[in-house]
Amino acid sequence: MQVQKITDNIFIANFLDKKRSIVNDAPQTVTITCIALPDQLIFVDCGVYSKAIMEFRKQMEEHFQRKTSYLLLTHIHWDHILAMKVFKDVDVVIAKRGITGLKRSYSGYLSTKERKERAKDYREEDSEIAEDIENADLFIPNITVKDELEIGEEERKIIFKVIGNHTAESAIVLIPGEKIMCTGDNLLVTYPQLTRTSYDTPEMYKTWENMDIDLFIPGHGNPVKKDYIQSVRLYYDSLISFLKTKIKQKISISKILKDEDLPKYFDIGSTNWSFSCRPEGNWLENEITRWHRFLKKKQ
Ligand SMILES: [Zn+2]
Known part of the structure; x- marks a missing residue:
């Protein structure tokens, strides 16, 4: 796991230092963000590697001397949610329109039976991930958001905002005081974009270019500045x-x-x-x- 300090109040973790999986490297490239508010810690996405994420959470709680209060999920894909058991004791947030899809996934490709099958594909090259896939403890988040959820106060508040595009329930997390946005998979830096084929896509990036944001933390890969969004x-x-x-x-x-x-x-x-x-x-x-x-x- 690589932990990077972005600002005094924001850290990210990813697994780009691990051997890339030839089955699907989403679990290594996915980005986890920790945002420190004056009285609490908020995590954005939890990835797949449960032991590492638990370690990251502990590390952050020790560093900031604060408790974790929220896990915000940018969308329902497995590479962003699989290790959610690490956050079972806090409020877990997802867009309301993700619930149907989540239930469908839990009885489909993320069901115990199918996970057991999928784990086999990974066993040989990465037994850790095979374990995490097989033993995931998936649940329905206790907080659902229709459009927006604000957490924290005044200039330190953060906003979970449902914008769709990559998936119907995709959300971004805005940290206006730091001029930072967690984009979820509406921005990918480790490979080309997976946006919706619609005129909304260039429009979405145009909107971001016009926002008072300096740094974009993508769903996969390292943070980028506005010139990347423009490109x-x-x-x-x-x-x-x-x-x-x-x-x-x-x-x-x-x-x-x-x-x-x-x-x-x-x-x-x-x-x-x-x-x-x-x-x-x-x-x-x-x-x-x-x-x-x-x-x-x-x-
Ligand atoms: Zn992803």
Whole structure:
């Protein structure tokens, strides 16, 4: 586990120092945030590695001499929630629209039976994660939020805000006093974005660019500044206008993908994406294909 101090009141942890999993490296790249308010600690997402997260929580409680009061979950995907048992004694918060999906997951891919099966895929390369998948103690969060939840007072308050996009229940956590935003998976730094194919996506980044925020803590990877958000937005702008032209010219997606003028994703090479792509898939290619399908329908 890597723990980084972001400001006097904010620390993050991730597992980028662990061996990347070739099955799916989401558990290593996911970002956990600890926010210290004057009288309490708040965690954003809890990841998968329960022992490490317990250690991070203890470390923070000792450092700040404060108790943990909340775990805020940015969305319902397993890589963000699996270790929730570490926070069973505090208030756990999720967007209200996530509850149906969460129940569906608990009786589907996160059921005891399916987790036992999935754990096998990881056993050989990472027995710790296999244990965590198999022995997760998943529950329904006790606090659900329709639009917004404010915690703390005045200039130290934080805001859990449901914005959708990556998933319907996706939420961001704003720390206005520090000019910091925890983005959940609406921003990924360790691989290309997994946003909704909709005009809302460039709009969302544009909104962030106009906010009084200096640092964005992504769902996966290390924090980035506003220039990164702008690069993401500009990438989508150029991709959309390129695809629109090609659709008008009736060019097929297979040809588009090979086109030398296809806008390049700005962050190619900064991390090794192969760990996050299933052997049969390429996330950037999938993303472009999905946008192509969306725009074709629109025209
Ligand atoms: Zn994720």
